[in-house]
Amino acid sequence: MTLSIRGQLAAAAVEGFLVQVVRLHPFSEPLTGFPLAAGRKLLLIHNLNTDLLLPDGFTVVRVTDVVKVRSTEWDRFAERVLADEGRLLDPAAVPSVRLGSWAQLLADLHARAERVSVECEPQEDGYFLGAIRGLRRDEVEIRPIDAAGRWEDEQWWIRYRDVTQVRFGTRYIEVFSRYAGELPS
Numbered sequence: 001m002t003l004s005i006r007g008q009l010a011a012a013a014v015e016g017f018l019v020q021v022v023r024l025h026p027f028s029e030p031l032t033g034f035p036l037a038a039g040r041k042l043l044l045i046h047n048l049n050t051d052l053l054l055p056d057g058f059t060v061v062r063v064t065d066v067v068k069v070r071s072t073e074w075d076r077f078a079e080r081v082l083a084d085e086g087r088l089l090d091p092a093a094v095p096s097v098r099l100g101s102w103a104q105l106l107a108d109l110h111a112r113a114e115r116v117s118v119e120c121e122p123q124e125d126g127y128f129l130g131a132i133r134g135l136r137r138d139e140v141e142i143r144p145i146d147a148a149g150r151w152e153d154e155q156w157w158i159r160y161r162d163v164t165q166v167r168f169g170t171r172y173i174e175v176f177s178r179y180a181g182e183l184p185s
Contacts, residue, residue: 045060118165121164
């Protein structure tokens with residue numbers, strides 16, 4: 001009997017398996033990581049940088065966008081390397097975020113003052129890296145950091161219905177946030 005996508009994700013989370021999550025969007029790369037929790041709408045993944053075999057923050061995607069969950073011999077090897085190197089995520093370090101909606105997730109990340117990247121795939125200008133400044137019923141306000149590591153002057157309102165992926169705690173986000181400095185008022 002084949003498990004449903006949700007069942008495969010739940011099994012991987014319980015067993016602590018590294019998997020590749022393939023999403024609907026043909027332009028997106030498979031996400032490699034450890035599924036941590038699946039809520040009513042969203043899936044929380046602990047990312048793995050496959051080039052360096054290092055954990056790298058968290059990604060949240062819509063469960064309905066996941067079309068395939070696969071695990072290979074390489075994933076078992078990477079699990080072994082991470083365990084031997086002491087780089088597996090401590091269960092106590094799993095971020096406590098709600099996964100019922102983008103509004104819930106982003107409210108929790110805002111309360112923690114997390115810098116985030118919000119993606120609206122496949123929109124051409126649909127990538128926002130920065131700080132959450134406000135929340136409304138249908139949208140989130142982001143103060144972006146530009147490609148030169150500076151806070152932009154304008155803030156952007158992004159509709160939740162357009163969001164396809166949110167990342168936080170990644171090295172990329174942390175580096176840009178560090179160089180941007182304190183959030184201007």
